[in-house]
Amino acid sequence: MEVKRTIPVKLDVPDERRDDLHQTIDQFNHACNYTVEHGRNNDGYLILNKSKIHDKVYYDLRDETDLPANLCVRAYSKAVESMKSTVAEWKKGNSRPLPRFGESSAVYDKRTLTIKDRSATLSTINGRVAVEYVLGDYQRSYLDDDDYEKRMGTLHYREDDDSFYLHIVLLKEVEERGGDRVMGVDLNLKNVAVTSTGRFFDGGELLWGQNHYFRVRRSLQDKGTRSAKQALARLSGRENRFVLDRLHTISRRLVEEARTHDCSYIAVENLTHIRERMWNGNDQTRRQMHQWAFRELQEILAYKASEYGIRVEQISPAFTSQTCSRCGHQSSTNRDSETGWFECNECGQEYDGDYNASKNIGLKLVTLPEGKRPSGLGDGHLALKNGTLNPNGDYTAYDRASSEGESHVQAHDFSRG
Template sequence: MDDAPRCTVPIKLDVPGESRGDLHQTKDQFLHCANRTSDWAWRYDDYCITSKSKAEKALYGELREETNLTANLVQKGIRRAIEAVTGGVEKLKQGEKTSQPYFDSWSVVYDKRSATFNGDHATLSTPNGRLTAEYVLPPKDEREDTPFGRYYASDDWDASNATLQYDEQADEFYLHVTLKNPDYKVESEHQEVESRDEAPENGVVLGVDLNVTGAFAVTSTGEFIGSADSLTHKRDEYERRRGRLQQTGTRSAHLTIQSIGSRFLDWSLDWLHNRANDLIEEAHNADVDGIIFENLDHIRENIANSSKFQQWTSVTFVELVEYKVESTELFVDLVNPAYTSQRCSYCGFTHEDNRDDKHFKCQDCGYEVNADYNAAKNIAVRYCGYIHRGQKSRGGWATSQLALKSGTLNVNGDYTPTKLSG
């Protein structure tokens, strides 16, 4: 549990007239997700569902199709409903009267995956893309004594999430930004409060390379997770069957196409959920602090010539991992993927001839290894390099290491073997 102190700063937004409808549409679809989840989870005749993972597994695919929201906003809508249902269940257990949660108040929940919180503006995800809204602030010389100046503009507080609200009478939008103090340490009965200088000097990260052939995900510890080929094969089988039914052209065939499409989507999401669990288990086994992927924009561009399904599986997989680690101490971050497939993870020599499909052989030092495994190590190395050059890490570290099969390696090439117990 994160016990860092929090505060909320309301900020008025200057939303362009042509974009105001986008925010109202976002609210409508967000509340739709919450109310659909509430309908599904609230079951007097059976039992109420209070598991966020079960709700997402059952509803995520349908809600993505029913709305134009990003995955994160759909997940937030599901989570809001499940939290309300859980609260209702607790009231019932205590003998209190309550009813199924229903959401009609104007609000949308954002976090750093669906919004960016900048010094003078925010960008917010909507069904029609990202919207930029300027902050309506007092003059600079008057901000110091305001909540914005004391908290939002302070380096000691980080924006973690926000709730967008609308004042109907004034026709104004407000972003209620929640900030927390990342340097705060909980003082227990046997432990004194730690200062920032006593924070961990070093963290360990797991690099992950995603693929459309061979292993679906390969880690810097040498774990090969899932088969991208079998996933593609399953998709091809579905497409062939759909093609035959489309040629038939009957109403019965059309209904069958809808049915098998829904089953295939459910199967695909279940498969991705399981592979995400496999990756998180590997991260825990390797005792790492973070999981590092390539930038999602690159994933889309890298497989732009492949099917939209392959793009969807890669992006959805990362989103699922992000969602699943929210309740753990793990984090997910992204790096620029440039040349990770061409760089030698052993000596650093970079050349396009180093990689031949799934085989990697360095033209300089002769290092040979599976190409995806080499790329996964480079992804982690790049993140370690960011930290080495002073970029702030998610864990507040001064340095970082990458997890390998039998130990860790830092950005300077210093290897630390895994300590064997007993």
């Protein structure tokens, strides 16, 4: 499988060239907006073909801006991709405005950007700018990995720390992991993630952070002054980085858990309408659910898992919280909506509700019929803390005493799972 990584690298920009980068970003956005405003044919329809849009706006962009030729191409290409997305939504019957570009960024390719291990040069409205990297261990680990090919990048300016960043895109091929062992993962508010192998990732720190930023944001909004609005912009950047840092940590540990149990697949819920499906309680809980980054966590998880050849598969969430993972009995009264505790009305088995759901999520992937299951999954086995379940419900315990360090197993009765 192809693994794609985008690595943010802080740039040490010479003071005398900072304005060149600012103006380049501003003119790049102007070129994108010009493309949207003028990229129509004689019948008034948006032009979504890049060859035709080139004929329509390229020479105008050269006159309208001081951008070099290849940055003009990158600008109209970015605009076309956004217009395609908008038209796709229109065809679905969804109302969506035409794209408008105002973010502090510009897209570069190999002709406008030269990427080296510790420095880069970027095309601007005033020739090329040479910049040095300000690197941490994370960035070094990727830039020094010869298996990754450095492809392109996006120049960003962050107002909160008054710095430029280059988001470098890296690509490499990774062999998919063999085997048919699955780890189920349930996402929730109190517990960010719970695995079928019995790992719980508490959401308290994230909820505390979101509540803290909410209170500060509300206080600044009430003031309404210019300085308060500037502080709000800086606060937004800090909050986003706070959340992303926690999500990266959780997703990394989920991948480590999958590798520890020799899993080739991680099963997660399809997130469509997740907020409507979950109990939303009082106003604070509803706000927290609205802010909660369920989809971002799944995307980061898939991103990190792919580097080890582990595939993340989405399954239907129907009844995963109401069904007993031991006997299969399904009832809306099995789980207490207040405490989240699960007690089966049929067999009496008791679990933490999120843990029970994580096993059901994994079992759904394991028991998918032929033709619907991922290629390579085979019979499928659900990974638990001390063993695995097969589609027939047979439990097999890990042999922890194996001198080879592999997951050798011996058969046990399913009821012990």
